[in-house]
């Protein structure tokens with residue numbers, strides 16, 4: 001495709017995404033459905049360009065007024081994903097000079113907000129937690145996330161799948177913490193691979209894999225994945241149960257559970273029972289009260305730990321939306337805890353980096369429920385032979401109690417987990 005046409009398409013898509021009417025990944029998918037003319041490479045350019053614009057929006061808002069053409073076009077030029085000479089062949093002389101001037105701006109001459117590209121309300125709680133490390137986090141949140149796979153340990157060995165991928169010219173390295181994970185170079189078309197079709201691999205961030213491990217579900221148990229969504233963690237848990245026992249996958253969104261079905265078919269798991277529930281106090285939950293060995297609550301959250309993948313969230317969330325989320329999280333954790341039988345395990349997890357959605361929810365739950373004994377999450381992972389598990393804790397006074405994963409420290413999304421055993 002001609003560079004000029006591709007840049008124009010990038011500008012159109014930037015314009016659509018910056019309306020913030022819908023999540024960016026949905027806007028991008030819809031654009032591709034409506035424009036079948038783009039091949040895989042052009043799609044990659046389009047998607048990465050808009051995601052770069054979202055990641056560096058404050059910087060680009062600062063640089064773009066000095067340029068010419070529409071705002072969408074200026075933003076698309078600044079965020080363009082591809083070789084500079086290819087981009088320049090789509091620009092007029094004025095735009096080329098402007099881009100050279102923008103490229104020459106030195107980071108040290110920029111204001112802080114143009115370097116971290118985060119909304120102010122998010123900066124304070126992150127600095128309070130991280131101190132100087134805040135800048136390492138801010139930098140990592142402006143990069144694309146790596147592509148992680150989970151090998152279905154029920155049928156395949158990680159080393160074998162790694163060799164199989166190498167034969168398809170896909171370089172994959174073992175993830176440092178999860179024994180099931182492979183980290184891929186680039187973004188190859190995985191769905192065409194036999195390993196994908198037969199359910200040997202699923203796309204899943206290493207951090208999500210560690211959350212599923214923490215539940216430590218065993219053969220023959222009764223287990224609930226309370227907020228199962230499209231079942232990323234459900235599939236990992238079903239495999240640790242060696243396809244035995246009963247694993248309920250609950251979610252209030254039947255639509256999300258529908259996306260679990262083809263994945264379940266590929267995985268060959270037959271112990272998973274997806275069910276849409278009306279809300280966290282659904283009749284089904286009451287009937288199972290006190291009968292479940294292990295419950296995972298992968299709670300709905302702000303998603304602010306996934307900004308590498310969903311950079312629009314930093315512009316779509318607000319202190320109010322986070323506050324509303326915490327009410328939901330408290331209610332869901334309390335209700336789902338009723339399922340846990342005596343001696344059973346409860347895991348609360350989020351992909352947020354905010355203490356309000358994490359430690360605050362866990363501590364309030366512990367205070368209100370003395371029959372649930374907090375466990376040391378990193379010690380549980382050490383016992384499961386996760387190498388370097390001690391590095392996965394929160395640091396400070398709760399060094400081992402909570403799992404706290406960070407993009408800049410662990411190369412995973414930002415995740416939190418708390419674990420209790422019921423007395």
Ligand SMILES: C[S@@+](CC[C@H](N)C(=O)[O-])C[C@H]1O[C@@H](n2cnc3c(N)ncnc32)[C@H](O)[C@@H]1O
Pocket residue numbers: 208226227228229230231232233234250251252253256277279280298299300301332
């Ligand atoms: C973080 S996502 C789950 C992701 C999923 N566990 C995975 O690994 O792919 C949170 C899920 O909670 C669901 N949810 C929201 N409110 C709920 C409720 N009251 N009870 C159960 N699930 C709920 C949402 O529909 C969403 O799918």
